[in-house]
Amino acid sequence: MHMADALLSPAVGGAMWVASAATLAVCARKVSARSEDRIVPLMGVLGAFVFAAQMINFAIPGTGSSGHLGGGLLLAILLGPSAAFLAIASVLTVQALFFADGGLLALGANLFNIGVLPCFVAYPLLYRPLAPAGSSRARVGIAASVAAVGGLLLGATGVVLQTVASGISSLPAGPFLALMLPIHLAIGLAEGLATAALVLFLAKARPDLLPAAPAPLRRRSLAGFAVAAALVAGVLSWFASPQPDGLEWSIARAAGMAELKAPEGGMHGSMARLQSTTALLPDYDLPASRAAAQGEAAWPEVNAGKSFAGLVGALATLGLVVAAGFALRRRR
Secondary structure, three states, rough: OOHHHHHOOOOHHHHHHHHHHHOOOOOOOOHHHOOOOHHHHHHHHHHHHHHHHHOOOEEEEOOOOOOOOHHHHHHHHHHHHHHHHHHHHHHHHHHHHHHHHHOOOOOOHHHHHHHHHHHHHHHHHHHHHHOOOOOOOOHHHHHHHHHHHHHHHHHHHHHHHHHHHOOOOOHHHHHHHHHHEEEEEHHHHHHHHHHHHHHHHHHHOHHHOOOOOOOHHHHHHHHHHHHHHHHHOOHHHHHOOOOEEEEEEEEHHHHHOOOOOOOHHHHHHHHHHHHHOOOHHHHOHHHHHHHOOOOOOOOOOOOHHHHHHHHHHHHHHHHHHHHHHHHHHHOO
């Protein structure tokens, strides 16, 4: 559900930048005030894991579309909303800057739709009331599933509203929303099941994530997530579905074209030129590998370039989160 710059006007894109930047500032102050030293490395490793998980698109049967884990709700459950938003913001920033996944003008909107809504709406209003402290495993699983679906549907609605507010006439509100909600409901159900499974597994098998756990256990948990991130980014990413994601699928049916073209001048042109400079591994592959590829990609796509890009992205996310976290700790 990463929006491209072509879906937003400069005014709407700028407004979403302001909203997301203000949220980042508030979250940074809250995380800076926390005295738990363990939160910074945990944020980094979990951010790297979510980056890797987002590389794996799963097919939605019977639709010709695909989806991937958003990760915002999972991070909120494990880290709390403020730390979770900092982590998911780092994931989305690395994706936009180095892999051209989502536009730079649209980065504020993507932060809002994929980060703010799951962390500060779905988590406190859906997950926490349904799964208060001491809840059974069944309630935790149901709460995670419901909140994941709710967060994704809110994000899909946000995409439509932001696009309509930008005056994109080829994507009228009614037809676009009628396409976005059903396909993201299907994606949300899959994400909800995955989120519930991960949360329940961690609650049973990894109590070392709890603050009261001894430090050696916490270090083993961090190492486990780091290994999982490397395996997902380096190997499991080969099995990602080549089908368009829910947003691309909806645009193709609503507008009759695979993607919309952004204006070449003004703010859109400036952002495109900047992104072409920073995106060293566009589409999660080496430029030479993309140039050599011909025809339809095989599945699974055993691609050393993709593995390299996934590992670099996971490490970049880890580094960005940890650097930001320790900078905040020094300010404290």
